[in-house]
Amino acid sequence: MARTKSAKVYEGRRPLIAGNWKMNLTHLEAIGLVQKVAFGLKEPELEAAEVVVVPPFTAIRSVQTLVQGDKIEIGFGGQDLSTADSGAYTGEVSGAQLKALACTYVVVGHSERRAMHAETDEVVAAKVRKALEHELVPILCVGEGLEVRKAGEHVPYTTAQVDAALEGLDAATVAGVVVAYEPVWAIGTGEVATPEDAQEVCGAIRSRLAERFGPETADVVRILYGGSVKAGNTAGILAGPDVDGALVGGASLDADEFVSICRSAAESR
Numbered sequence: 001m002a003r004t005k006s007a008k009v010y011e012g013r014r015p016l017i018a019g020n021w022k023m024n025l026t027h028l029e030a031i032g033l034v035q036k037v038a039f040g041l042k043e044p045e046l047e048a049a050e051v052v053v054v055p056p057f058t059a060i061r062s063v064q065t066l067v068q069g070d071k072i073e074i075g076f077g078g079q080d081l082s083t084a085d086s087g088a089y090t091g092e093v094s095g096a097q098l099k100a101l102a103c104t105y106v107v108v109g110h111s112e113r114r115a116m117h118a119e120t121d122e123v124v125a126a127k128v129r130k131a132l133e134h135e136l137v138p139i140l141c142v143g144e145g146l147e148v149r150k151a152g153e154h155v156p157y158t159t160a161q162v163d164a165a166l167e168g169l170d171a172a173t174v175a176g177v178v179v180a181y182e183p184v185w186a187i188g189t190g191e192v193a194t195p196e197d198a199q200e201v202c203g204a205i206r207s208r209l210a211e212r213f214g215p216e217t218a219d220v221v222r223i224l225y226g227g228s229v230k231a232g233n234t235a236g237i238l239a240g241p242d243v244d245g246a247l248v249g250g251a252s253l254d255a256d257e258f259v260s261i262c263r264s265a266a267e268s269r
């Protein structure tokens with residue numbers, strides 16, 4: 001099993017694979033999955049690529065206990081956070097609560113939150129700020145629906161979402177954000193974007209970050225692709241020079257498949 005090692009300085013952008021479990025798995029099933037993933041990956045692979053799981057809130061504590069107790073070199077985070085810190089917000093979870101569970105990351109603005117919970121660009125921007133305030137790394141999700149894609153407006157649409165979410169932040173702060181390009185038409189559909197599609201938009205996002213925050217900042221921000229990522233398509237997608245990893249949904253629930261995805265990422269740089 002891969003164990004925690006001393007900090008290492010990485011040159012360039014270290015590939016990041018984040019498994020978003022969405023509303024799947026009990027806390028007991030979560031433990032089993034993390035154990036299998038940890039046993040499946042070797043230490044050099046976990047050094048070459050950063051591996052993160054994003055369980056439902058109900059399983060975070062169990063994942064934390066396992067990861068810290070067994071010194072497993074796998075990170076974890078939350079799937080959402082509130083724009084508030086505490087109070088009468090039934091069902092919400094705060095950044096402080098996630099931080100207290102040792103979360104490193106939090107997904108913000110996932111298309112399922114935007115669509116099912118009416119999260120606007122303003123709400124997403126507020127959540128990015130709240131995550132940063134609590135020293136959580138936001139994984140900012142952007143991406144177009146099928147109509148926008150068919151109209152050929154996917155690049156301006158997604159870069160505008162990035163603009164809105166990062167409005168008012170300074171370059172040093174933006175350097176600590178992860179962006180995930182997830183075309184909505186490719187999420188959970190089996191309809192994966194081509195490597196060229198992924199690179200086109202990830203490259204455009206990086207160019208936009210360079211315009212707004214400077215090339216040094218744009219150069220360090222990790223930009224992920226998400227949408228029907230599987231072991232068989234990871235290498236092709238990560239071959240794009242601006243694609244630094246993947247936000248994986250369904251395939252992250254299968255230990256063997258997720259291990260293979262992480263291995264591809266480790267071999268990608």
Ligand SMILES: O=C[C@H](O)COP(=O)(O)O
Pocket residue numbers: 020110182186187188189190226227228229247248249250251
């Ligand atoms: O957060 C993950 C994305 O929504 C991708 O999900 P998927 O890999 O099941 O298409």
